[in-house]
Every structure is written in C-alpha cells, then in structure tokens.
Amino acid sequence: MRKILVTLLFLLFGTSAFADCNIKSGSINILANDFPALRTFVETSKQCKGSADFKVTHSSEHNKIAVPALTANPSEFSARIAANSSIVPLMNQDLIRPLDDLVKKYGKGIQDSQLITIDGKVMAVAFMANTQHLYYREDVLKDLGIAVPKTYEEVVAASEKIRASGKMQYPYAAAYKAGWNLAEEFVNMFIGHGGEFFKAGGAQPNINNAKGVATLNMLKKLSELSNPDYLTHDSEAIKVEWESGNVALMTLWASRSGTLLDDEGDPNITKATKLTGPATVGGGNIPAATLWWDGFTLAKNRSDADAEATFRSLAHAASNKKMVADAADQAVWLVEGFVPGPKSIGVIEAVKMGAKPYPMLPQMGLMHGALGSEIVEFLQGKESAEQALKDVEAAYISKAKEQGFL
C-alpha cells in the first residue's frame, strides 16, 4: 500500500516538475473543432493549467465563431486550435500573435518541424497532421476479386463492379454535403489533376479549364455511385453509412479512423475495414488529397499574462510523449516520440506520395465558399461543367472585389 502511494506521489510530482506547469495566474479559454484527437489534446493541456482558469469550447461550428470572437478586445478566447485553412482568416485580420518569445522561453519539448513560421515569425505550433484518404472493406473486395484501388478511375470501376454484383446499391461514399465539404472534395480532386486555383502571382481565378472540367466529371461519376442523398452527407453521416455496412469504398478524414475502428458497431464490419493511401486521378502522380496540420494559435487581443499561461499549458500537450503514446490511434501526431500505428497509414502514404498541403492563401476561403454552392447544379445534372466553373469564377470574382483582393 505504501509503495503504491509513494509511486503515485512520485508520478504526480514527477510529471508536474517535468512539464513546468507552475502557472500562477491568467486565464485560459480555448476554441477548437470537435473530434477525438483534439479532445485528447485539450484534456492533456488541462493537466498543466496550474492555478489558471481553464475553459474550452469544442464545436464543429468553430469556423463561424472564430473571427468574431477573436476580433473583440479583449477576445473571448485566448487560444484557437486552427488548421491550414482556418489560420488564414485570423492572419488576414491580424488576430493572432507571434509566438517566438514564448517558444524560446517555454517551448523546450516542441520540435522545430512543428513550428508554423510566416515571414520568419512563429504564428502557430502544429501537433497533428491530417488528410482524406481511402477506406475499403477487405471482405467485399476479396469476394469479388477486386484489387485495392490506387486511382479514382479504379475506385469507379470497383464501385460499379460491386453494384453490378448486387451486394450494395451505393458502394461509394464521401462527404459531399453542399458547402464546405463538397468544395473540399473539389479542392482535392483539382489538386490531383495538377490544377492551380489562381493565376500565377495574383488572385485571378484559374479553374475554368480542362482540369476543372475533368475534376467535375470525376466528382459526378463518384456521386452517381453514392447514396442519392449525398448532397446532405457530411463526414459524420458517411461514417454512419459505413458502420451500417452500406458502403465498401470511402474517402474520409484520417482523424476519423479512430471512431471507425473502435469497439462500437458491428465487429465484422470493423474487422474488415482497412485503410490505404489517398487515390490519384487522371494519370497524375500526386494524390487527389490535401495535407492538413492542426495546431494552436494565440489571440492577439488578450493580455500577455493570459497568453503566457495558455501557451505553457498548450505547449505541455504539444510536447507530451505520454499523450502521443496513449492516443497513438487517434491521430498522426507531429510530436516527438510518436510511433505511427496502422491507423496512421493514410497520412503517411499521402506524405510519401508527395501530397500537397491545402493552399494557405489569403483569398482561398472565398474560392472555397464559391465552389461549395456553385457546383451543386452540375452534380444535379442541371448545368454543364463549363457553366458551373464559369459561375464559380464569377461568384468568386465579385466576392474578391468586395473584399479588396481584386
């Protein structure tokens, strides 16, 4: 008994001494997206709050809250867990602070590769990587003698074969919900075709071309192999479709693999669920996927004391070897000491294949928004691909003009 007590005490003091969590004052309030890895990350940082106040808001609507909440002075949140795309509006509005001095002072365990530097200043500290890649049902593919698809053309052929066999009506799934999700699928596929969203050195759109048309045609082919309600399906909805056994091939975020492969749901489906890298398309050699990082940023409109407390507590998590060992299933951590497991295969393959990061450009959000609403009518068969792309460009141009980019 005494031995256990001593060990426990040792552990308790041992960890706190190691992580330097002696935070005396300040208040910490974090805004983050809502998926398991981020919950783990925030929970870990909470262990290092010292005597500071600690609050967190996990919301899948985080993008809608972030800019208004950080614009207020003092801002509602002291930290925002952002990604390649969501850091851009914060940078555009000058809402986050450089972290160089804090990294120097408190960021001992953080690796250089985790630092997001813009113009020589550290603006964020990344802790995990993410991408969208293929998931497949080993049993279904094996039964029909289909090889694991490597390209989207093979995905289409395989899905058609599965449908013809009568096993599944809608064998393919991806998050095609009109809006952000659908636009993200376009971005992936367009990059896979080797497309550039903007003309070199400016904000003029560059999607109404052969690559854009090929992208749309591929999305349409895939949508025809999906559940007819695909325009209302987000990542969560297709995850449910998968777990109900309705789908054999799926493009989904790597960060969702943890919940797909957990003990909940039909064990036969879970057992047959396999992960592979993202597919290429149109004979290209880079994957039709984008690489993402998730990292933390600190609000500018918040006192230095709060920023310091927040940084220390988050840095504790961003350099925590125990967390990445315990939660190795949940994400591809960029933290030192992470040993990639079978669930990280999607991201690792994507990096190996030379996937491109999501474009971190100030005007990209406007393009993403225009894509999300203007390509819907093409998928519904109401419009030609050229007309849809023309609409996207026109919608983007008027928004970019209003925002002062053109």
Add this chain to the structure above:
Amino acid sequence: MPNKTFFWFFLPTGLAMILFIGLPIISTGIQSFYAQHDQVIKEVKKCDPFGCTVSIVVDNELTTQLREAKPLGKFNGFGTYIDRNHLAIDEIKKFWNETDNFGAFVDQVTNLPFYKALIFTLTYCLFVTPNVLLLGFIIALSLNAVARKIRGPLIFGTILPMIVTPLVGSLVLFWMIDSQGIIGANIQNLMNDPYLSLKSSKTLTWITIIIYGIWHHSPFAFVVFYAALQTVPQEPVEAAIIDGASRFQRIKHIVLPHIYPVVTFVALISLMDNFRVFEPIIGFSAEGSAQSLSWLIYDNLVNEEVILFGSAAATSMMTIVGIAILLAPVLIRTWKEFKTAR
C-alpha cells in the same frame, strides 16, 4: 384617444423600436455602401511541417493604417447592390444581348445567386401563405363545430406544430424523408426507383419545404381565426338558417365578412414571416437546392471564413424593400378602409 395620450402611451415602445430596430437598420444601410479596403499583399516565406514555400499574405501593418484612416472601408456606392451576387445589372444586360430567345435569357438570369434565392423565396410565399390561410380557416371552422368537451385537447394538438421549434420540426421530417427513412423508403418502393431521393431532387426539396412551411404556420392562422369565430354574432346566423341558407352560404355571406380584418392581419404577418424563410433550409440541409434571401445573408456572414459585411448588408436592405413591396397592396387597402371607416 387624444393624440397627447397616444403619444405618451406609444413613447416607450417607440423608443425601444428606434433603438433596437431603427438604428440597426440605418447602420446596416450605411454598411451596405462600403466595401473592404484594397488588400495589401506581400510575398513571404511560409514554413509548416510539410515544407517551406514562398507565398503571399496580407500585409497587416499597412492594412491597419488604412483601416484606422477609414474604419468603414472603401466607399462603394451602389457597387455591392449591382454586382453579380446581388442585382447583377451588367450580367443581365450581357445575357439580354447574347441570348436570342426569352427562355434562354430567363435560364441565365435565374442562375444568378440573388435571383435564384428570390425565386425560391417568392415561390415559398406564394404557395405557403394562401394555403396557411385556407387550412387555418378550415381547421378553425371544424373545431368550432365539434363538441365543447373534446375541443380543448384538439386545440392543443392542432397548435403543436407551432410549439415545436422550427429546427426540430424540420429535422424530424428530414430524417423521415431520408432515402432510408420511413417516408423516403416507402416512396422509393411505391415508385419502384431505388435512385429516387427527396433530398437530391430540387423540385422535391422545394415541395418538401413548402409542405413543411404550411404545416408549421397553419396553427398560427388557426388560433387567430378561431378567436375571431367566437365573436361572430349568432343572430344573423340564426336568421340565415331560418331563411334556408346553406352552411357554405352562411360562411360566405356572414362569417367571412365579419372576420375579414383578421384575415388581412394574418395574411400580412404570414407574408412577412414567409418572406424571411430560413430555418427549414438549414434543418433540411437544403442549401444545395433551395436558397432564400435570408439564407444568402447567413451565408455571407458565417459560411465563408471571410465575412462579407457589405454583401450581407446589401441583401438585408433588399429584403426589407422586398417585404415592403409585397405588403404594399394589403397595406394600401387597409389604409383606405381605415379612412372610409372614419
């Protein structure tokens, strides 16, 4: 009531209205004439875990200087109102000159976001408002005729759609019409078409939202009509019965003229409400097929990571104008009646 008494009665309400409705509308109006400053872009080196690239960012120092000099932004006049995402004057002129038949011209125009949204909004208003009035009136008449004992529970059941939060109500229906939901799957079976989806077809989505709208709004019309029916004097009705008037004739010649002012009132409120249709679009995840003016404002404010205040303000102002135009005939009529009544 003497004017002076009326003034003091109205003062608190009037002040609150100016403060919480009038001033925000004025501020929105001013905002709609401004656009963002030109972005000052600079090239910098960006590094992340996947490597370094030379790319562009917004130059914050210069932008801050610009903003401090002119906090409202760049004056744009009616620029935002006539751009492609709103009235699209230039585009319409172009379509007019380029297309050779009227059908193609209409196709092109209804492909523009503002007109697309306007058409849905008007269709919704035109189908929902009369049906709500009609259904509300029929329910009120029927309930007025049933025995007093069961009237209470029946009234409660009837106003249930209004009590249910719009989002919850639409979500329930949304799940039912899913291709695996009770209604969706049955329709697929009935039509013998496994690819039929209420959610992916534009027409079916519109019909669903309109039916939902009628379901949700009818109780309001019912409650008001039911109250009005209690005030219908019994003597003329009895006299009509003795004269041999049928039920339909009694309703047409006695009940309807009596509750006519209430009908106008319900029509006004319904029109205003329906013109601002928004929740069902979110609840049904119908953004792809059905967009309303209110949804456009919402989209400009939150759906993009970049908030378009000017666009949202311009659409808001045009929505106000739209409601005013829709209500004008009813308002003019009420005003005329008010004058003749005096």
